[in-house]
Amino acid sequence: MKALNSVCVYCGSSSRVAAVHKEAAHMLGDGLARRGIQLVYGGGRVGLMGIAADAALAAGGQVVGIIPEHIQSAEIEHTGLTELHVVDSMHTRKRMMVDRADAFVVLPGGLGTLDEAFEILTWKQLGLHDKPVVIADVDGYWRPLLGLIEHTVAQGFTQPAHRALYTVVDDVDDVFAALAYEPEPTLKIPTQKL
Structure with a gap:
């Protein structure tokens, strides 16, 4: 089994959400830290992002934030992190988050979370990485999204194997x-000459 040293968490930056989602973010941040797993995320101090980071830090964990300059200038970056990287663009941010993570967890969130989740799934589909992606369907939040994915399978736009x-x-x-x-290793059957 590969060592799991860091997990990238995609989640919302809104604080106007149900308590169950805030609790999930806290539990995830705390759980990662208690297992010695570094949290990699978007670097914000607000919403579920801030809750997960604060919980990890409170439990003695390491937290790496990666935030673009245009978001940092709005003064929403978390200034108490283990590492905070200010980058030039969203593209740089997302690539750096992927490079720094051994796996990905998708908590509830909005359009930005959807963008990150679909990008990481597309990259995996294209063979650009083979890291675990876990969708945390807290309180059924992602049920409509999962239904949409099933619709794309039923309509022939997504291969059933991509589930x-x-x-x-x-x-x-x-x-x-x-x-x-851990994915099963691919079994290679040697060919024999007749």
Whole structure:
């Protein structure tokens, strides 16, 4: 089994959300830190992003934030992180987050979270990485999205095998078991000359 040293968390920056989502972000940040796993995220101090980072820091964990200059200039960056990287663009941010992570967890969020989640799934589909992607369907939040993905499969736009690009769990407790998943090695059968 590969060592899991860092996890990139995609989640919302809104604080106007249900308490169950705030609790999930806290549990994930705390759980990562207690397992000695570094949290990599978008560098914000607000919403679920800030909650997850604060929980990890409070539990003695390491937190790496990566934030673009145009967002940092709005003064929403978290200034108490282990590392804060200010980068020139969203593209640089997303690439650096991928490079720094051994796996990805998608918590509830909005358009930015959807963008990051679909990008990381597309990159995996294209073979640009083979890292675990876990969608935490907290309180059924991602059910409509998962239904949309099934619709794309039913309509022939997504291959049924692409369901294996990600794992869906119902709560944060199940995230850690899902992250331990190792894909089966491909069995190569030697060809014989007749």
